Amino acid sequence: MAMLQEFKEFAVKGNVMDLAVGVIIGGAFGKIVDSIVGDLIMPVISKVFGGLDFSNYYIALAGQAAGLPLAEAKKAGAVLAYGNFITIALNFVILAFIIFMMVKQMNRLRKEAPPAPPAPTPEEVVLLREIRDSLRK
DSSP states (O other): OHHHHHHHHHHTSHHHHHHHHHHHHHHHHHHHHHHIIIIIIHHHHHHHTTSOOGGGOOEESSOOOTTOOHHHHHHHSOEEOHHHHHHHHHHHHHHHHHHHHHHHHHHHHHSOOOOOOOOOOOHHHHHHHHHHHHHHO
């Protein structure tokens, strides 16, 4: 029973729950970024570069005929699918930039406000200091 109790304490700690939520949201966020890259950015980039689809760029390693779609070329043998790598690398760069911007905003919001200026000294204290200084002279 002690092990079960220890596991229960571990599982309900705030850090574990925060991590679980972060992983779930991160997975969903990754799908959104995949869609942005695959459905919005890569078509524009491929249009700029002549209307070609990056995902079908490959180097045939098993003597496949040139011009086959990637799926058919993979069925015929090994291929080096560098177009797919370009898409995934771009996906990573966009995701890393978005996370960087989020962390930057969180750090900006966490900065403590500058300390308030000290309250003005009460007039009685100022007068007492003047009297003290005159008595010293």
